[in-house]
Amino acid sequence: QVHLVESGGGFVQAGDSVRLSCVASGRIFSDSLPGWFRQAPGKEREFVAVIGWRDASPLYADSVKGRFTISRDDANNTVVYLQMNNLKPEDTALYYCAPISFSRFGSTASRDFGSWGQGTQVTVSS
Numbered sequence: 001q002v003h004l005v006e007s008g009g010g011f012v013q014a015g016d017s018v019r020l021s022c023v024a025s026g027r028i029f030s031d032s033l034p035g036w037f038r039q040a041p042g043k044e045r046e047f048v049a050v051i052g053w054r055d056a057s058p059l060y061a062d063s064v065k066g067r068f069t070i071s072r073d074d075a076n077n078t079v080v081y082l083q084m085n086n087l088k089p090e091d092t093a094l095y096y097c098a099p100i101s102f103s104r105f106g107s108t109a110s111r112d113f114g115s116w117g118q119g120t121q122v123t124v125s126s
Contacts, residue, residue, distance in 0.1 A: 002024060002025060002026060002028045002099070002114075002115040003024070003025040003115075003117075004022055004023070004024050004025075004028075004096075004097055004098070004115055004116065004117030005022065005023050005117055005118070006020060006021070006022045006095060006096060006097055006117045006118065006119055006120040007020070007021050007022075007023075007120050008020040008021050008120055009095060009120035009121045009122040009123075010121075010122065010123070011123045011125065012087055012122070012123070012124055012125070013087075013124070013125055014087060014088055014089060014124055014125065014126050015086055015087065016087050016124070017083070017084060017085045017086070017087065018084045018087065018122060019081055019082070019083050019084070020036070020081065020082040020084065020095055020097075020120055020122070021079060021080075021081055022034065022036075022079065022080045022081075022082075022097030022117065023078060023079050024078050024079070024080075024097075024099075025078075026078075027077055027078065028078075028099050028115065029072060029077045029078060029080060029099060030077045031101075032099035032100060032101050032102065033050055033051045033053055033099065033100050033101075033102065033105055034050070034051050034070075034072060034080035034097055034098075034099055034100075035047070035048070035049060035050030035051065035070075035097065035098055035099070035100055035113055036048040036049050036050075036070060036080075036082045036095060036096065036097050036098075037095070037096045037097075037098060037110055037113070038091075038093035038094065038095045038096070038122075039093055039094050039096070039119075040090075040092060040093040040094075043093075045096070045110045046061065046110075047059075047061050047108035047109075047110070048060070048061050048064055048068065048082070048095070049061065049064065049068055049069075049070040049082065050070065050100060050105070050108070051070055051071075051072055051080065053102060053105045056105070056106075058070050059106070059108065061108070063090070064084075064091075067084065067085050067086045067087075068082060068083065068084050068085070069082070069083040069085075070082055070083075071083070080097055082095065082097075084122070087122070087124045088124060089124045089125065089126045090124075091122060091124050092122060092123050092124050093121075093122060094119040094120070094121050094122075095119055095120050095121075095122055096116050096117055096119045097117060098110075098113035098114060098115060098116050098117075099113065099114060099115055100112055100113045100114075
């Protein structure tokens with residue numbers, strides 16, 4: 001069973017930067033692509049970013065393009081990061097990482113991702 005642990009969240013001011021980390025048990029990220037989602041109170045879980053595959057660049061939600069960057073530790077393929085810059089109050093949410101299979105790359109639907117962790121909370125004050 002895959003186990004994912006997200007960390008790095010916290011309470012920050014608008015304009016600040018935060019880097020989230022997600023550590024996976026086993027080598028799930030060797031056989032799939034890691035992505036990030038977020039869920040704000042009262043809202044549905046929404047796609048944030050996913051690692052690129054082959055010649056494709058990473059995919060980002062329009063709301064975070066140019067501010068967030070997804071990356072991973074290629075040395076061991078068990079850690080994925082989300083660098084979040086110029087944070088805004090609307091970025092406040094519980095952030096999750098989850099893998100998607102290669103065959104489903106391009107999808108941003110949460111149903112196509114699996115093995116959700118507990119998430120890490122990011123709260124941005126204005």
